[in-house]
Amino acid sequence: MSDTTTLRTQETTSEAERTQESEEATTCPECSGRLETDTEHGEVVCSDCGLVVEEDSIDRGPEWRAFDSAERDNKSRVGAPTTKMMHDKGLSTNIGWQDKDAYGNSLSSRQRQKMQRLRTWNERFRTRDSKERNLKQALGEIDRMSSALGLPENVRETASVIYRRALAENLLPGRSIEGVATASVYAAARQAGVPRSLDEISVVSRVDRMELTRTYRYIVRELNLEIAPADPESYIPRFASDLELSDEVERRARDLVEDGREAGLLSGKSPVGLAAAAVYAAALLCNEKVTQSEVSEVASISEVTIRNRYKELLEAAEVITA
DNA sequence: ATGGTTTTTACTGCGTC
DNA sequence: GACGCGGTAAAAACCAT
Numbered sequence: 001m002s003d004t005t006t007l008r009t010q011e012t013t014s015e016a017e018r019t020q021e022s023e024e025a026t027t028c029p030e031c032s033g034r035l036e037t038d039t040e041h042g043e044v045v046c047s048d049c050g051l052v053v054e055e056d057s058i059d060r061g062p063e064w065r066a067f068d069s070a071e072r073d074n075k076s077r078v079g080a081p082t083t084k085m086m087h088d089k090g091l092s093t094n095i096g097w098q099d100k101d102a103y104g105n106s107l108s109s110r111q112r113q114k115m116q117r118l119r120t121w122n123e124r125f126r127t128r129d130s131k132e133r134n135l136k137q138a139l140g141e142i143d144r145m146s147s148a149l150g151l152p153e154n155v156r157e158t159a160s161v162i163y164r165r166a167l168a169e170n171l172l173p174g175r176s177i178e179g180v181a182t183a184s185v186y187a188a189a190r191q192a193g194v195p196r197s198l199d200e201i202s203v204v205s206r207v208d209r210m211e212l213t214r215t216y217r218y219i220v221r222e223l224n225l226e227i228a229p230a231d232p233e234s235y236i237p238r239f240a241s242d243l244e245l246s247d248e249v250e251r252r253a254r255d256l257v258e259d260g261r262e263a264g265l266l267s268g269k270s271p272v273g274l275a276a277a278a279v280y281a282a283a284l285l286c287n288e289k290v291t292q293s294e295v296s297e298v299a300s301i302s303e304v305t306i307r308n309r310y311k312e313l314l315e316a317a318e319v320i321t322a
Numbered sequence: 323a324t325g326g327t328t329t330t331t332a333c334t335g336c337g338t339c
Numbered sequence: 340g341a342c343g344c345g346g347t348a349a350a351a352a353c354c355a356t
Binding site: 213268291292293303304307311 | 344346354
């Protein structure tokens with residue numbers, strides 16, 4: 001975004017410089033009439049007799065300024081300006097809709113038909129291209145998010161597969177690439193048993209939670225993905241290690257969750273909250289110090305929830321062991 | 323859309339270092 | 340007095356209907 005705007009301003013300034021330059025010679029050698037610069041065609045024309053004094057007066061120098069060689073290398077470029085607003089950055093062929101040739105003359109009906117056919121085919125190639133680029137971008141996103149979340153390789157694979165399926169089933173129209181990519185990562189992580197919470201995901205994603213949940217639900221339904229509700233235990237190792245707690249704590253936390261499961265207080269509660277509470281309670285039992293706020297930090301869950309859950313967990317554990 | 327459940331927010335009080 | 344912890348009420352979010 002900022003790239004294009006800076007480029008734009010640089011272009012306009014250099015254009016001003018250019019016109020200033022070409023206004024040095026002001027009289028026609030033939031009739032000594034006033035000379036005018038036709039920037040569109042790159043010509044200098046006499047306004048009286050129409051003599052073209054200078055043709056092709058295009059400034060072939062760089063349209064930017066550089067103050068050292070590194071900057072020069074950076075800015076030097078060849079080809080049309082690119083835009084991020086099009087999947088192909090605007091680099092593919094564009095055929096105008098008007099039946100005019102390069103000089104603005106109308107085309108013969110034969111030519112018109114030919115152009116129509118070309119448009120059709122061009123469009124076909126372009127959309128096929130668009131799917132591939134779409135995929136490329138999505139896979140890039142998936143990779144980026146996965147590594148930001150520290151997800152293993154196989155999760156990325158699964159996420160890619162999910163995304164490809166979504167693409168193949170034409171689930172993309174109406175949804176953003178990033179949204180679907182994010183949802184794929186979320187689903188893949190859960191399927192692989194290394195879930196990340198919606199909050200964690202939305203931190204590294206470019207889409208907000210709302211869109212993520214909506215898209216996630218949608219693709220799960222449409223692709224018939226079977227995803228079991230996240231198991232609190234699958235969060236425990238990560239939380240424990242983030243808080244630098246011992247394996248002992250981790251083990252006890254699992255036990256607590258197990259007891260809670262038997263006591264039937266897992267259903268309906270957020271798995272993340274349960275896991276966080278179990279870790280906190282276990283640390284307490286093992287005399288390893290963690291504060292509720294620390295746990296709530298790494299689990300991105302409120303302290304209140306931790307309090308409520310861990311009380312319940314401890315009660316359940318007592319009942320069962322007693 | 324609605325109602326029930328869970329989670330979060332915000333606030334308060336208590337004890338300890 | 341700051342901090343960790345516990346509790347509460349109201350608001351917000353979530354989910355199934």
